[in-house]
Amino acid sequence: MMENSNLKRKRSFAGVLLLLLFVAIAGVVYVFQTDLKQIFPGTYPGVVPPIQAKFSFLKDxxxxxxxxxxxxxxxVVFAYDEADRQVAILKPIYDRVVKIMPGDLADFRVDFTKGKxxxxxVFKKANNLMEEVNFFDLMLAAKAGNLKFGVQECLYPACSMCVSACPVIANGVITMPRLEDGRIHPLIHHGGCPRSGKCFTLCKMGVIYKTDLRLSVKPDFLDKGNEDWSYFDKAKGDEN
Known part of the structure; x- marks a missing residue:
């Protein structure tokens, strides 16, 4: 009888130990998962497609x-000079329209001959003008010389916060290639993305945005209805 009683006590004690061990493991897993959710919320970044534009060169x-x-x-409106440097100006937008006026001065220049x-x-620092580049004249020269000009929503390299903040920057998850039309546009390699959320949180221009887990949610301005090229036909009367 004594042996049976001792055996029952040992089994009961072992059961309590197993229960405590299970609770401890469950607690560690919960804390670990919670911490991971804080660091990696599971939301991948998305990149808006390059915006298209129609240029009308008028007299004034x-x-x-x-x-x-x-x-x-x-x-950002840009034009290339004869040295293959991108010269740019940051302009406000009114009803999908941007205007470059005579006397507009460029804000910065990007030199792609420096390597990677x-x-x-920067041409302007605070209230000091470091170098005066007439952007209106540069646009006319680019058009006449068959050089590249266009628009881009990304401010890189004037702003590189998304690249700098990426926890795995060394893996090249976010790159800033120069496209064939001359614009700079971000590219995200989602396979190595840690989903930290820092890039779309810091993007001032909204070029990198937050998606859901399946990369299916896009901002309202990318709805199919906004890709309305008939807008140009309606606005033809303003070009004269």
């Missing part, structure tokens, strides 16, 4: 009509 202005609502209330990381020069 250059009118730029955008194909859709942009990701910000400002956009392009060189970057």
């Amino acid at each position: 202005r250059i009118k730029i009509q955008l194909s859709r609502e942009p990701s910000s209330d400002r956009i 990381n392009p060189g970057f020069e």
